[in-house]
Amino acid sequence: MHREELRFETPGRGTQEITREVQRVIARSGIDAGMANVFVHHTSCSLLLNENADPEVRRDFERFLSRLVPDGDPLFRHTDEGPDDMPAHVRAALTATTLTLPVVGNRGALGTWQGIYLFEHRTAPHRRRITVSVWG
């Protein structure tokens, strides 16, 4: 079991690609055939496994979520931490907090167009902690 903790500073709401950082942990594990897991230790950011070619895809996804779970929605009563806090929890629950993928040839076996993204759902910048585990 090879394990590393990664830290990211997010500039506020939106996606940042972390595929390279995850692949480096897998490379350092020396494990040729196995599995890897990426786990986010937070409830207001999440993981997105999505298209890595056109950045408009992630922006469209952000537009979709902003419409589906609007900030300041009067439906929500948990509002102490701001109008974006409860929407952030919902967005995190609708996407992924944990991601398990195959390791083949000492690399995460992503499809050609698959990238791993850290999705910050709060509007303010945050420090985020992710654990990458590799076994096999």
Next chain:
Amino acid sequence: MHREELRFETPGRGTQEITREVQRVIARSGIDAGMANVFVHHTSCSLLLNENADPEVRRDFERFLSRLVPDGDPLFRHTDEGPDDMPAHVRAALTATTLTLPVVGNRGALGTWQGIYLFEHRTAPHRRRITVSVWG
């Protein structure tokens, strides 16, 4: 591979925290560094990894899902088991049936504010079965 089956009786729609029960299985496994998986053997309840401080967060999440996937929606044709049955399947598919997390120091390495919840989506009480697996 350490494995235990847990049984829960739900009082009907809503969340109940199962973090303690999952952590106890991990403790009993004796595994110091590894992975754990929580798996729900049903299609009308699910798992939610979400904020464990303010209970209003889970109620807000319930309010959001009740609006997004309303009971008795005329869109649905699978209605034999009641107006809450098909919404329960949709709610389960939009959240999580399986949850994999790191085990560090013989504990599930959840973030400070992360709790694991069993989310009952049917309005009537149900008996639910969950398998917790630990390896490393």
Next chain:
Amino acid sequence: MHREELRFETPGRGTQEITREVQRVIARSGIDAGMANVFVHHTSCSLLLNENADPEVRRDFERFLSRLVPDGDPLFRHTDEGPDDMPAHVRAALTATTLTLPVVGNRGALGTWQGIYLFEHRTAPHRRRITVSVWG
């Protein structure tokens, strides 16, 4: 670590059951007690763990997603590959790309009513690649 790659030809949007194919890989692994993972190497199709009895359930789920993420929605700017492309990415992100389940008695320990489905989100037929990994 036992691993097999499966290929499927989808007839376009909709679900096809792959439970039997996944169970066969688990059977061939010879692993009695362990875990299995199903991973889709694409960003416009996904996995659905849902009711396997009434096919209307999957059609209702398709109806729900078609309303929630309509093709040709003017919200989306990533439209080069057609009106169903960006909705396909969103639908994939709202469901599951990776699925981890317990293996008990050399079988995936699904609930009585749980089936594994490949969910094609593009309207045109596609060739899809899935990796099934088994360990324990």
